[in-house]
Amino acid sequence: MVFNADILIHAGLGNSDQQHWQSIWEKQFNFTRIEQQDWETSVCSDWIKTINDYVNRYDPENVILVGHSLACAAIASWAKQYNIAIKGVLLVAPSDTEADSYPTGTSGFTPMPLGKLPFKSITVFSNNDFYVSRERASLFADSWGSEIVNIGDAGHINVSAGYGEWNEGLELLKKLDAGY
Structure with a gap:
């Protein structure tokens, strides 16, 4: 698989270990x-x-950001502050920083940014993510103007949920790279 865009990976809270997709x-x-x-x-x-x-x-118009968990809120906040037109963003398992289940210790990530993103986006979430309800994840994706992809019961779409290699995610990234 070959990508034309400059792909920037942004992990969530705690960073992603070596087995993470x-x-x-x-x-x-x-x-x-x-x-x-x-x-x-x-x-x-x-x-x-x-x-x-x-x-x-990089040339921002050729950048695709790939965010997981808390990085989704950070990327949406970045878009609101800087309004830079990038090629697109893949937002996976956005954490709800306003939820009771959200870990303590971070600052400035509330309220959740809900403005429309100025670039193409795909938001992927699951039905049973401990860090966000299906309803809130759907609200975030709608607010961001994202294509919504619900992948069923997939937890937080991380290693503990069985997501080391994740070929379906690569297909979504390829779709963004092609300019869907």
């Missing part, structure tokens, strides 16, 4: 991981600045 994709396709300074007590404004720094290393 994001890490597998990063190695397999030589994607770039956005490295945050603090993965445990994350500050939204710091994450937004770092995202912007990485995007501006």
Whole structure:
């Protein structure tokens, strides 16, 4: 599989370990991981600045961001603040930072950003994600103007839910790369 866009991977809280689909994709396709300074007590404004720094290393119109979990809120917040037209974004398992189930220790990620994104987006979620209800994930995707993909009972779409290699996700990324 060949990608034409510059793919930037952004993990969620705690970063993604080597068995996570994001890490597998990063190695397999030589994607770039956005490295945050603090993965445990994350500050939204710091994450937004770092995202912007990485995007501006490339031609933004050729960048696709791939966010998982908390990175989805950070990317939506980045889009609201900077309004840069990138090629697209794949938002997977967005965490609901306003939910009781959301871990403590982060700051600035509430309220959830609900503005329409200024670029193409696909939001993928599951029916039984501990960090977001199906209804809230659908609200986020609708608000962002995303194509919505519900993949059923898939937990948080991470390693513990059985998502190391994730070929269906690659197909969605390829769709964004083709400009769907």
